[in-house]
Amino acid sequence: MADTTNRLAGLAYIRVDGQTYMLAADLTYRVSKVTRDTLTGQDTVHGYAEKPLAGRIAGTFRDAGSLTVANFNAMTNVTVTVELANGKTVVGRNMWTVESQEVKTAEATFEVAFEGLDVEES
Template sequence: MADTTNRLAGIAYLSVDGQTFMLAGDLGYSVSKVTRETVIGQDRVHGYTEKPHAGFISGTIRDAGGLSVASFNAMSNVTVTCELANGKTVVGRNMWTTEAQEVKTAEGTFEVKWEGFSVEEV
C-alpha cells in the first residue's frame, strides 16, 4: 500500500446524507464564523465591523445519467461530508443549496453550493 503521509492535495470525495456523488473538481469550503470589514475615517483607521458568516461547501459535480439535478435544488436540510487527500474530513450539517444548478453539457458538469450555520473540520 502506498504511503500517503505526505499527500497534501488531490483526491477528494463528496457525499450528501451518505450518498456519494462524482466530484469533477473545484471542491471548496469555508469554516469561517465571521466576516470583518475595516472601518476607515478621514483621519485614521477607526476599527472594524464584524458580522456572522455562513459556512459553505461547494464543488463541481458530474451529471451522471441516473442523477437528478433537480434534487440538488430541493436540498434544504442535508449533511454534506468531504473527505480530503490530506486526511481531513469537512462536515456541514443542516445545509441548503443557494444557487440554481446549471448543467454544462460539454463536460457533463454543474456547480453546486451549500451554505449553513456551521461547517467544521473534524
C-alpha cells in the same frame, strides 16, 4: 500499498446525506464564522465591523445519467461530508443549496454550493 504520509492535495470525496456524488473539480469549503470589514475615516483607521458568516461547501459535480440535477435545488437540511487527500474530514450539518444549478453539457458538469450555520473540519 503506497505511503501517503506526505499527500496534501488531490483526491476528494463528497457525500450528501450519505449519498456519494461524482466530484469533477473545484471543491471548496468555508469554516469561518465571521467576516470583518475595516472601518476608516478621513483621519485614520477607526476599527472594524464584524458580521456572522454562513459556512459553505461547494464543488463542481458530474451529471451522471442516473442523476436528477433538479433534486439538488430542493435540498434543505442536509448533511454534507467531505473527505480530503490530506486525511481531513469536513462536515456541514443542516445545510441548504444556494444558487441554481446549470449543467454544462460539454463536460457534463454543474456547480453546487451548500451553505449553513455549522461547517467543521477534523
